Amino acid sequence: MSSAGQPASGISRRAMLKAGGAVVGGYVGGTADATAARAHAAVEPPSPAPAARVTVSGTDPVALAAEMIKFDTSHAGRSGSDTGGGAVTLAHARMLEGLWRSAGVPTELVPTPKADNVHLIARVTGRGDRPPLLFMAHSDVVTVERSRWSRDPYGGAVEDGWLYGRGAVDMKGASAAFMAALLRHVREGAEFDRDIIFLSDCDEEGGPYGAQWLVDNHYDKVTAGVAVTEGGWVLNQSDGTTPMLASLSCRDRVSLLLELTATGVTTHSSHPDDGPAVGRLGGALARLARHRPAIGLSDLVREYFTVLARSTRDQEFSRAITRLLAAGTQQERDAAGARVIELSDYPWVHTPMLRATLSFLGQQAGYYTSIVPSTARADVRVGFVPDGEDPARVVAEIRRLVAEWSVTVRVVGRPDETEEQILARVRKTLSRPTSPVTTDVYDMWKRAARETYPGIGVVPSQFEANTSAGPWRDKGIPVYGLYPYAVDGDTVTRMHGDDERVRVTALRTGTDMVYRMLAGMRTG
Structure with a gap:
């Protein structure tokens, strides 16, 4: 998967x-003895x-x-x-x-x-x-x-x-x-x-x-x-x-990769620095870790949680789902959704059904123990919910959240793609119709x-x-x-x-x- x-x-x-x-x-x-990277027409059978x-x-x-x-x-x-x-x-x-x-x-x-x-x-x-x-x-x-x-x-x-x-x-x-x-x-x-x-x-x-x-x-x-x-x-x-x-x-979710970068001054490790790249990147990641995108309920997800509320033996969990399904405002939906995730035995399954998610994959910085590095980078994967928030709006919100630390955000795609093309591709994938139950x-x-x-x-x-x-x-x-x-x-x-x-x-x-x-x- x-x-x-x-x-x-x-x-x-x-x-x-x-x-x-x-x-x-x-x-x-x-x-088999085959050569990597052959053109398709020249591919030999095993x-x-x-x-x-x-x-x-x-x-x-x-x-x-x-x-x-x-x-x-x-x-x-x-x-x-x-x-x-x-x-x-x-x-x-x-x-x-x-x-x-x-x-x-x-x-x-x-x-x-x-x-x-x-x-x-x-x-x-x-x-x-x-x-x-x-x-x-x-x-x-x-x-x-x-x-x-x-x-x-x-x-x-x-x-x-x-x-x-x-x-x-x-x-x-x-x-x-x-x-x-x-x-x-x-x-x-x-x-x-x-x-x-x-x-x-x-x-x-x-x-x-x-x-x-x-x-x-x-x-x-x-x-x-x-x-x-x-x-x-x-x-x-x-x-x-x-x-x-x-x-x-x-239906599947879709995600894309973001590269976050902070830059500073390369200097000796004995020199104090109030704004090192590593520290600013850490501040930005900590802010994103606290971020909770809005809860949403597509028709498919609503049906899922309706059946889940009837199926679970955990009555408190069932009541929380019922409140989520009945929520009339975004504020009520966000609060009820957070409670459902808190009570779920399967938050890894249910959170991605309800909102966009951020996953922190890795960081790169530094190359010598006596040098303060000028650059620090991190990979963050953003998962999007079909019929949820627009990917461009989610990326813009991430940029806003990390602006305080002067961290740049690059949307990673194919080598020949612009950011607009990447986001358009993600939107197209998200728009795939739900497979029918008929x-x-x-x-x-x-x-x-x-x-x-x-x-x-x-x-x-x-x-x-x-x-x-x-x-x-x-x-x-x-x-x-x-x-x-x-x-x-x-x-x-x-x-x-x-x-x-x-x-x-x-x-x-x-x-x-x-x-x-x-x-x-x-x-x-």
């Missing part, structure tokens, strides 16, 4: 797998895979997710960077390819101009009564700070009922649930009313060859009537284990969620980040977001964080929900 409107942070890549990494589905060491050696069936989502995690498909780079060369995903894709082929499902590897960075497509052929359903499951993950992990982030360890590893939640766990559920149907000999496509896409978390590149260059391979990717959550009650609310996201796929998810989690509230939602959905939504195709496993607040917090993990029973139950959802498309 990328937090950015464009590819997200950090981008020079890790070398590949760990030496002697686990083998599943027919890939043993080695990579070298033929070695003979398949399948060590798991693919229908056990826990075993499958653990094997996915063992492939280091991470991005590494400077915090806040929006550019880079792409991930390294070929070994991971070869493993999945072997599993699909062992089940009789044809596959294709789509190489990108970066060596060993590929998209994998598997297609289960149906009767063609309806346009295809596309499952998108990005194979790349964000980087880690290994020193902060208590376990090997690429070990796929299962301990005390939890599966640990980078991507356990975002999104190798979800990828395993999608794939295991579909493979279970295939191995049962199912016939579907439509083709079902499984796409393991690369560069969702960063890099230039992600979903947009795939659609621009190979759309015929991933044309669909409806698509499903990462997104909506199954949230637990305050006890952390009882499912409370299942949501299917129908499709048969939405109805099948809703029924499957209620069968899997009896008594749970079900509702469409807005996702707190950006996903691979955009290129399909731009073509008018409904895209829904789904993390099918039930989570608690701690699990959500660990996504992109330290000791990322998913509960084993939750992953299995979530896979059952996807299986039930697909069952609605079976004709035999």
Whole structure:
């Protein structure tokens, strides 16, 4: 899950797998010999895979997710960077390819101009009564700070009922649930009313060859009537284990990167300075940390919180939501919204639904211990709510807030873009329509969620980040977001964080929900 409107942070890549990494589905060491940065027309296909050696069936989502995690498909780079060369995903894709082929499902590897960075497509052929359903499951993950992990982030360890590893939640766990559920149907000999496509896409978390590149260059391979990717959550009650609310996201947020800079005088560290660059930047960041943008309620978000108020067992939380929904003025809305966020077990999910957010990603200053640096910089990511405040107004407000410290604000985009062009692009992305709740796929998810989690509230939602959905939504195709496993607040917090993990029973139950959802498309 990328937090950015464009590819997200950090981008020079890790070398590949760990030496002697686990083998599943027919890939043993080695990579294709391709040259980075080839023109699209000259991209060569990966070298033929070695003979398949399948060590798991693919229908056990826990075993499958653990094997996915063992492939280091991470991005590494400077915090806040929006550019880079792409991930390294070929070994991971070869493993999945072997599993699909062992089940009789044809596959294709789509190489990108970066060596060993590929998209994998598997297609289960149906009767063609309806346009295809596309499952998108990005194979790349964000980087880690290994020193902060208590376990090997690429070990796929299962301990005390939890599966640990980078991507356990975002999104190798979800990828395993999608794939295991579909493979279970295939191995049962199912016939579907439509083709079902499984796409393991690369560069969702960063890099230039992600979903947009795939659609621009190979759309015929991933044309669909409806698509499903990462997104909506199954949230637990305050006890952390009882499912409370299942949501299917129908819209994404969008963000952009700001670079804040303070300048001063380079001098000896023994010289007093009342206005050093580092100090002024710190003052500006402290001011932004206290800033609370206005609370808003789009129709989609209002519906979400209406169902949440009925679903939670926390009566104080429910009453706070009711006050928010009834607020008549902006002042009342801001106060009620702040209370909802305070009481929520999932502030990381609910805050971005209600207002623009600021995330502080990194700072750079200084180069020698006896020199006061003349420049200090910080990266700040601003997330925008669809149907919320205008991005230009939010950026103008940030500039006003930091003006006291003489800090400049630069909007970061593509190298050839002006600030006006960047903001116009963000507005256009924010204006993408909400995916409708009138499709048969939405109805099948809703029924499957209620069968899997009896008594749970079900509702469409807005996702707190950006996903691979955009290129399909731009073509008018409904895209829904789904993390099918039930989570608690701690699990959500660990996504992109330290000791990322998913509960084993939750992953299995979530896979059952996807299986039930697909069952609605079976004709035999």
